[in-house]
Amino acid sequence: TDPSTGNLYIAQDNQIKQFDADTIELDKRWRSKEFITPEVTMTCAQVVANKYPVSFSVFCDGLERSSFQIYNKQAFRLPSLKGTAWSVEVRGFSTIEQILMAENMEEIGYWGGGS
Numbered sequence: 001t002d003p004s005t006g007n008l009y010i011a012q013d014n015q016i017k018q019f020d021a022d023t024i025e026l027d028k029r030w031r032s033k034e035f036i037t038p039e040v041t042m043t044c045a046q047v048v049a050n051k052y053p054v055s056f057s058v059f060c061d062g063l064e065r066s067s068f069q070i071y072n073k074q075a076f077r078l079p080s081l082k083g084t085a086w087s088v089e090v091r092g093f094s095t096i097e098q099i100l101m102a103e104n105m106e107e108i109g110y111w112g113g114g115s
Helices: 105-112
Strands: 009-012 015-018 028-031 035-049 054-060 063-070 076-092 096-102
Touching (some): 035 105, 054 096
Antiparallel strands (some): 054 063
């Protein structure tokens, strides 16, 4: 921050730029809380974002079990992951609108309005 003007500056792409929320895209990272379920096998997921690509990771029983680069809102298959404690992490420049994980593609279609 420049004390004389109050302007905020950030380092991005090896350059110092004045921060303007409307023009500078910042890489974001968000991790969900841990959801506790009866033992289930998650086999598919969907990430709906305002733009792609988005990095998506699945954590099961405290361990990162799978990581993907997502290029569109199409539902996709996970390796069969069986567990009781679930969380996800997304990274990228986009705004995430919805994340779905399910035991089968029919559930994704029901909750996500189709892929």
